[in-house]
Amino acid sequence: MSKAKxxxxxxxxxxxxxxxxxxxxxxxxxxxxxxxxxxxLGDPVRLRLFSQIASHTDGxxxxxxxxxxxxxxxxxxxxxxxxxxxxxxxxxxRGTWVYYRVAPSVMASLAQSFSASR
Amino acid sequence: MSKAKxxxxxxxxxxxxxxxxxxxxxxxxxxxxxxxxxxxLGDPVRLRLFSQIASHTDGxxxxxxxxxxxxxxxxxxxxxxxxxxxxxxxxxxRGTWVYYRVAPSVMASLAQSFSASR
Numbered sequence: 001m002s003k004a005k006x007x008x009x010x011x012x013x014x015x016x017x018x019x020x021x022x023x024x025x026x027x028x029x030x031x032x033x034x035x036x037x038x039x040x041l042g043d044p045v046r047l048r049l050f051s052q053i054a055s056h057t058d059g060x061x062x063x064x065x066x067x068x069x070x071x072x073x074x075x076x077x078x079x080x081x082x083x084x085x086x087x088x089x090x091x092x093x094r095g096t097w098v099y100y101r102v103a104p105s106v107m108a109s110l111a112q113s114f115s116a117s118r
Numbered sequence: 119m120s121k122a123k124x125x126x127x128x129x130x131x132x133x134x135x136x137x138x139x140x141x142x143x144x145x146x147x148x149x150x151x152x153x154x155x156x157x158x159l160g161d162p163v164r165l166r167l168f169s170q171i172a173s174h175t176d177g178x179x180x181x182x183x184x185x186x187x188x189x190x191x192x193x194x195x196x197x198x199x200x201x202x203x204x205x206x207x208x209x210x211x212r213g214t215w216v217y218y219r220v221a222p223s224v225m226a227s228l229a230q231s232f233s234a235s236r
Contacts, residue, residue: 021165022172022225028188031162031169039160044149047139047156051149054140070146107140107232114229 017109034113037106040086045069046079050088054102062097135227152231155224158204163187164197168206172220180215 018026018034026034041047048069053061066076080100083089089100136144136152144152159165166187171179184194198218201207207218 021169022177022220024169024173026166026169028162028166031166035160035162035165038156038165042153042157042160044146044153047149047153048144048146051139051142051144055142059140102140111229111232114225114232 017106018113020115021113036086037088037110040083040088043079045071045075046083049076049079050083050102053089053100054107059104060099060101062099064097135224136231138233139231154204155206155228158201158206161197163189163193164201167194167197168201168220171207171218172225177222178217178219180217182215 017037018030041050049066052066052069053059056065063073063076063080069076071079080089080091084091084100088102088106090103091098091100093099135155136148159168167184170184170187171177174183181191181194181198187194189197198207198209202209202218206220206224208221209216209218211217
């Protein structure tokens, strides 16, 4: 008899952002939490970094993969830290480099926040 | 013979924001444009105002409908202006009041920007 467990087919832990913005008014706490994410994306350089990582092979990238955003590498690192602190990226050190990844739940949650349900 | 034209079933003009952020790196111009929207949503009070309007009956509200966001009415008006300037709201004066509305294309476009296509 196999001990293998059935893996969930869908990701159920999709709550880092907020309910659909057209469902009901956000509470003060929800707005405080969600605004942090939008503020982090509200900078052109950070938004480009976020899209470079989100669109990179396997959905992850290190600073060594980042190119052509018009700022120095220390500035890139600074912005990546801001995105991570806002809960938009996770990071993992492997050898010399830190790899950044956009959690799939973040994309799903942000998509959901703009999904008209009516 | 009827002169009635068939109405489009879906809204095709959904381009106020940006391509899916995990599709390809945004260009500098795309990032500049999209960051304006996220920056406008990156403030808790503005985010609450946005969700109050988006979730209000018929998707529109005037300042007279806004309640309980913890700031004065002139401050509410100031934030609504910022949201409008960012392309997130449209406004229309009817009688005494200005009515604000979230364009459906804005919600669809922002949802699309986070929609994983892979």
